[in-house]
Amino acid sequence: MKALRFAAQLLLYVPLMAILAYFSTGPRFSVVGPDEALVRVSFIHSTQRRQACRERSAQELAKLAPNMRAALDCPRERSPLLVELELDGKLVLRREVQPSGLRRDGNAVVYERIALPAGRHRIVARLRERPEGDFDFVKDQTVDLAGGRTLIIDFNAARGGFAFLI
Amino acid sequence: MRHLGAVGYLLFWMLAASGIYLYLRFDTSATGAYGSIGDLEWWFGGVLRSLHRYAADAFVVVTVLHLLREAWLGRFRGWRTFTWISGVPLVWLLYASGLVGYWLVWDTRSQFSFLATMEWLGIAARAGEAPDRLFSLFVFLHIGLPLALLAGMWVHVQRLGQPKTSPPRGITFAFMAMFLGLAALRPAASEPQWDPVRASQSVAVDWFYQFIHPLMYATSPALLWVLVLGASALLLALPYLAKQQLVPARVDPANCNGCGRCVADCPYEAVTLSGNKASVFPSRCAACGICAGACPSSTPFRSIHELVSGIEMPDLTIQELREKLRSALPASEVVFCCEHNPRPGAIALRCLAMLPPAFVEYALRNGARRVKALGCENECAYRLGMELCDERFAGRREPHLRATVRFERDNNEYRFVLHR
Numbered sequence: 001m002k003a004l005r006f007a008a009q010l011l012l013y014v015p016l017m018a019i020l021a022y023f024s025t026g027p028r029f030s031v032v033g034p035d036e037a038l039v040r041v042s043f044i045h046s047t048q049r050r051q052a053c054r055e056r057s058a059q060e061l062a063k064l065a066p067n068m069r070a071a072l073d074c075p076r077e078r079s080p081l082l083v084e085l086e087l088d089g090k091l092v093l094r095r096e097v098q099p100s101g102l103r104r105d106g107n108a109v110v111y112e113r114i115a116l117p118a119g120r121h122r123i124v125a126r127l128r129e130r131p132e133g134d135f136d137f138v139k140d141q142t143v144d145l146a147g148g149r150t151l152i153i154d155f156n157a158a159r160g161g162f163a164f165l166i
Numbered sequence: 167m168r169h170l171g172a173v174g175y176l177l178f179w180m181l182a183a184s185g186i187y188l189y190l191r192f193d194t195s196a197t198g199a200y201g202s203i204g205d206l207e208w209w210f211g212g213v214l215r216s217l218h219r220y221a222a223d224a225f226v227v228v229t230v231l232h233l234l235r236e237a238w239l240g241r242f243r244g245w246r247t248f249t250w251i252s253g254v255p256l257v258w259l260l261y262a263s264g265l266v267g268y269w270l271v272w273d274t275r276s277q278f279s280f281l282a283t284m285e286w287l288g289i290a291a292r293a294g295e296a297p298d299r300l301f302s303l304f305v306f307l308h309i310g311l312p313l314a315l316l317a318g319m320w321v322h323v324q325r326l327g328q329p330k331t332s333p334p335r336g337i338t339f340a341f342m343a344m345f346l347g348l349a350a351l352r353p354a355a356s357e358p359q360w361d362p363v364r365a366s367q368s369v370a371v372d373w374f375y376q377f378i379h380p381l382m383y384a385t386s387p388a389l390l391w392v393l394v395l396g397a398s399a400l401l402l403a404l405p406y407l408a409k410q411q412l413v414p415a416r417v418d419p420a421n422c423n424g425c426g427r428c429v430a431d432c433p434y435e436a437v438t439l440s441g442n443k444a445s446v447f448p449s450r451c452a453a454c455g456i457c458a459g460a461c462p463s464s465t466p467f468r469s470i471h472e473l474v475s476g477i478e479m480p481d482l483t484i485q486e487l488r489e490k491l492r493s494a495l496p497a498s499e500v501v502f503c504c505e506h507n508p509r510p511g512a513i514a515l516r517c518l519a520m521l522p523p524a525f526v527e528y529a530l531r532n533g534a535r536r537v538k539a540l541g542c543e544n545e546c547a548y549r550l551g552m553e554l555c556d557e558r559f560a561g562r563r564e565p566h567l568r569a570t571v572r573f574e575r576d577n578n579e580y581r582f583v584l585h586r
Contacts, residue, residue, distance in 0.1 A: 009336075009340065013340055013344055016227065016344070017344050017347065017348060019227070020223050020224060020227070020344075020348060021348055021351065021352045023372070023374060024219060024220065024223050024354075024372050024373075024374065025355075025370040025371075025372065026370060026371075026373075028369060028370050028371065029368060029369055029371045029379070029380050030368035030369070031278075040281075109289065111284075111285055111289075148368075
């Protein structure tokens with residue numbers, strides 16, 4: 001009887017062991033196919049204010065409490081961010097992203113994932129950080145993307161704008 | 167299968183013990199983490215790393231089986247509502263702990279999982295950077311989340327009397343042997359190091375934790391949110407979709423002497439002592455009657471005409487039980503059974519532990535040659551019934567069976583005879 005119980009327990013543990021061994025690392029998963037590459041557009045940016053700051057007059061300053069007398073009156077709301085991505089002359093992404101926060105005064109967050117065939121591609125990224133007008137930042141670059149590679153499109157205004165990281 | 171909850175506790179402690187050693191050897195920086203894991207000696211650190219990995223995976227399997235089993239058996243409503251609902255966040259905490267644990271390895275699997283999670287959460291991760299601050303956050307989360315999980319596990323068993331948080335020794339050894347076998351046959355290994363600008367062709371996904379990433383890529387982050395939140399909402403709503411109507415136990419203060427036996431025996435912490443008298447929380451009461459079986463005033467030998475116990479079930483009183491027994495006597499054999507294992511001609515009780523041992527002796531002294539008592543076939547419907555019966559009949563727990571009655575147990579069946 002004891003041997004039977006032992007065998008029954010073994011029957012339970014061996015499949016569990018096999019399941020743990022197999023599914024802890026397999027089957028392997030790939031976000032893109034073997035002949036594909038990936039473009040990730042991933043950045044956070046604080047856009048320009050929707051309205052420009054204005055200088056307070058002497059009368060306005062006098063009305064304020066002494067500790068609140070800032071020379072500039074800057075509305076908090078920021079502009080929406082417009083981002084475009086062009087691949088080989090074809091527009092694949094155009095998004096207007098609202099700044100975060102109830103007062104729309106936070107960062108605009110952009111995350112996009114685009115799969116494309118491996119090979120040589122001309123990529124143009126554009127960004128506008130004001131309510132209207134031309135794009136403020138443009139980067140045009142031709143890149144070679146092998147299968148399985150990822151191109152990360154980052155943005156940092158202080159470092160000159162877009163960065164293509166291959 | 168009934169030890170799944172206790173196995174969960176075992177796995178948590180295995181993870182904690184192996185995790186403490188791994189943390190001691192771990193370089194908690196983005197630049198050093200990957201190398202420090204690779205430097206672990208295979209015969210100890212490597213084995214512990216494998217044990218940590220496989221115990222974490224087994225924790226998911228055991229948790230899911232535990233959840234499915236309890237749901238299948240309908241153990242989510244009525245008095246079990248608190249236990250069920252407090253278990254739902256534990257699934258979230260378990261997954262969050264495991265996912266963050268994988269990020270600490272700082273290999274391409276960590277990178278894949280981190281970026282996929284950030285995409286799911288709608289956070290634009292600075293994929294081009296791998297700062298130590300981010301790594302410190304991972305370490306903090308991998309310590310904080312398991313601690314929150316442990317706190318949740320403690321809350322989860324608060325409405326259980328005598329909760330089982332350690333499995334039988336055989337199961338403990340079996341799991342330990344299984345993990346050591348896996349560590350020897352298939353030791354845990356890292357993928358290539360996290361590379362901020364290069365994605366691997368494919369990733370060795372741990373499907374127990376990271377299945378949500380392929381699922382998200384196959385669908386969308388929004389749909390994954392709908393699935394996860396929808397499943398959580400369904401689990402939380404389940405107790406309220408199928409309510410149970412039960413008549414809770416009733417205390418008769420005149421017959422309650424405040425001995426506390428019902429408090430000690432209640433499997434769901436539904437009875438407490440208040441002002442030296444028992445008091446019942448109706449919402450926690452399973453109506454199992456175990457408290458009535460524990461009450462010293464539940465003895466049929468009392469000479470009063472209307473037998474009232476200190477605590478009993480209003481819809482199956484001790485008086486009614488005595489009437490049923492008296493009407494069955496004299497007989498060559500009297501059989502008591504649990505309602506979950508009914509027998510024709512037997513006196514049915516909510517749970518076998520509702521049977522005060524004095525009833526057995528009363529039957530034997532009033533014309534029954536033998537008495538039988540049948541419990542649940544496999545697992546007691548109210549968790550502790552058979553254990554309490556064992557202890558009461560063997561004289562290790564009050565109210566005990568007097569030594570003049572001999573008993574033997576064969577599986578779920580007790581047989582009693584009077585010792586002359």
